[in-house]
Amino acid sequence: MIRIKKRNMFFKVVIFAALTAVLLEGRPAASAVQTAPKSKVVTVRSPNAVNSRNQCQPLEVKAMLDQGLLALTGKTSIREAWTALGLTPADIVGIKINCNSWTIKLSPHPELVAALTESLSSVVPLNNIIFYDMTKSDLKDGGFTRNTSSVGPRFLANDADAGYDEQERLTRIVTSTCTKLINLASLKTVDTTYGNKTLAVSLFFKNHVGSLIADDAPKSHGDFDFIAAVLAKPSIRKKTILNLCDGLRGTYKRGVPWYWAGIVLGVDPVASEYAAFQVINEKRIQEKEKPFEMPPYLLIAEKKYGLGTCDPANIDWVRLER
Amino acid sequence: MKKEYISVLAALMGLGLLASPAVRTSGQTGLPIPPIPGPGFTISSGPEFYGTERRPLENGHIFHFIDGGGVVYINHGFRAVVHIIFADQNQNSITVDIFDMGNAENALNTYADESICPGGYAMISIGLEAKSYHFEPDYFVYFVKGRNLVYCHVNNDALSGLLTAYAKTIATEVL
Numbered sequence: 001m002i003r004i005k006k007r008n009m010f011f012k013v014v015i016f017a018a019l020t021a022v023l024l025e026g027r028p029a030a031s032a033v034q035t036a037p038k039s040k041v042v043t044v045r046s047p048n049a050v051n052s053r054n055q056c057q058p059l060e061v062k063a064m065l066d067q068g069l070l071a072l073t074g075k076t077s078i079r080e081a082w083t084a085l086g087l088t089p090a091d092i093v094g095i096k097i098n099c100n101s102w103t104i105k106l107s108p109h110p111e112l113v114a115a116l117t118e119s120l121s122s123v124v125p126l127n128n129i130i131f132y133d134m135t136k137s138d139l140k141d142g143g144f145t146r147n148t149s150s151v152g153p154r155f156l157a158n159d160a161d162a163g164y165d166e167q168e169r170l171t172r173i174v175t176s177t178c179t180k181l182i183n184l185a186s187l188k189t190v191d192t193t194y195g196n197k198t199l200a201v202s203l204f205f206k207n208h209v210g211s212l213i214a215d216d217a218p219k220s221h222g223d224f225d226f227i228a229a230v231l232a233k234p235s236i237r238k239k240t241i242l243n244l245c246d247g248l249r250g251t252y253k254r255g256v257p258w259y260w261a262g263i264v265l266g267v268d269p270v271a272s273e274y275a276a277f278q279v280i281n282e283k284r285i286q287e288k289e290k291p292f293e294m295p296p297y298l299l300i301a302e303k304k305y306g307l308g309t310c311d312p313a314n315i316d317w318v319r320l321e322r
Numbered sequence: 323m324k325k326e327y328i329s330v331l332a333a334l335m336g337l338g339l340l341a342s343p344a345v346r347t348s349g350q351t352g353l354p355i356p357p358i359p360g361p362g363f364t365i366s367s368g369p370e371f372y373g374t375e376r377r378p379l380e381n382g383h384i385f386h387f388i389d390g391g392g393v394v395y396i397n398h399g400f401r402a403v404v405h406i407i408f409a410d411q412n413q414n415s416i417t418v419d420i421f422d423m424g425n426a427e428n429a430l431n432t433y434a435d436e437s438i439c440p441g442g443y444a445m446i447s448i449g450l451e452a453k454s455y456h457f458e459p460d461y462f463v464y465f466v467k468g469r470n471l472v473y474c475h476v477n478n479d480a481l482s483g484l485l486t487a488y489a490k491t492i493a494t495e496v497l
Binding site for chain 2: 052053054100102103104105134135137140141190191192193194199202206209210214217218220221253254255256257
């Protein structure tokens with residue numbers, strides 16, 4: 001009898017456990033919620049990195065990048081940091097830069113480009129580093145010399161050097177040539193209204209619009225789903241290992257610059273964009289300008305495309321000052 | 323008397339005596355190609371010509387030039403722009419954009435739009451009213467002449483005097 005009672009008790013426990021499992025199906029375990037990692041974003045600022053004439057100190061810019069990479073990855077050497085981000089010696093790294101020189105020039109600072117090149121070369125050969133933008137004239141206006149040779153880092157233009165992948169509707173630099181990508185954006189306010197929709201900033205999401213087939217780029221105007229979807233394109237999504245924003249000089253109003261003297265680094269593009277966007281808003285508040293509302297494409301990127309998070313509760317924002 | 327005057331004027335123009343500086347224009351747009359701004363400068367980039375999406379020019383349409391920011395110009399009636407950059411041996415560069423906004427009213431409305439010409443400017447005279455901006459080390463000027471909105475920029479404010487004089491040349495002799 002006793003055995004039977006025990007068996008009944010055993011069945012009851014099994015049934016209760018099974019029911020509990022069914023009820024909780026699809027929900028993460030409590031312990032998992034508590035330990036789910038936040039998206040880490042690192043900002044590094046140094047008043048010595050750039051002066052009020054937009055002249056950078058190369059060594060300080062390099063130190064900022066190094067410090068940011070180590071803080072982002074928790075590693076103790078640059079090589080380990082890149083490896084932790086997924087970079088291998090055989091990789092070809094494409095870096096999308098934004099050479100848009102309209103009104104206030106916010107092309108990436110050559111000192112940051114040089115620092116990034118040197119840093120990446122701790123893992124990959126120099127010629128496996130490719131900086132690219134939409135057109136030859138973009139590169140030239142941005143102060144970069146096109147280099148398609150087999151010596152040194154390459155500087156390529158979508159319109160001259162690659163052609164386009166019709167399926168993903170992206171430059172082949174992204175779809176074919178490169179095995180890893182870095183999104184090197186500028187800290188730019190555009191504050192442009194399309195009908196009843198306002199695009200406040202041009203950061204990581206907008207930067208990759210320049211990886212699209214040129215005639216697709218205008219489709220981003222006022223279409224926030226389109227903007228979010230660009231980073232969800234398979235090649236961009238799978239290959240991107242770092243989002244890096246050059247905020248040494250940025251604009252907080254359309255056409256009005258300031259020297260933030262910082263950089264933003266993150267793996268999660270949504271969290272990175274959120275942080276860079278907040279940097280602009282902090283400056284706007286300081287200057288008594290109305291802060292922008294959060295760009296709608298960030299929520300779309302989070303909820304619809306699962307690209308990351310723009311919920312500050314889920315972002316671990318590490319602010320470093322040098 | 324009037325015919326004689328016109329004949330003399332035409333003869334002088336034929337000799338190039340009234341055309342200083344010599345102004346080339348783009349046949350496709352009628353927009354002038356800005357002359358060299360001063361000694362030591364040469365063309366670094368351009369001239370490039372951009373039109374609308376419906377009527378692109380040899381370098382494409384305005385969104386190939388300034389992407390999303392182009393919408394503001396389109397909303398004001400943008401037709402075409404010529405974009406050119408000059409540089410010297412000392413890494414100084416001067417950029418000129420001459421926008422054809424269709425008519426004078428559109429050009430003035432664009433000039434008044436803070437999305438194009440933000441606040442914080444100083445008014446200067448270059449033979450006509452102009453807005454000048456000094457965001458160290460940049461210095462730039464916006465002005466309107468007829469149907470054209472003109473943007474002149476130098477990346478070194480030590481050359482602000484040269485740029486202002488150059489803008490005056492464009493305003494009074496080129497357009």
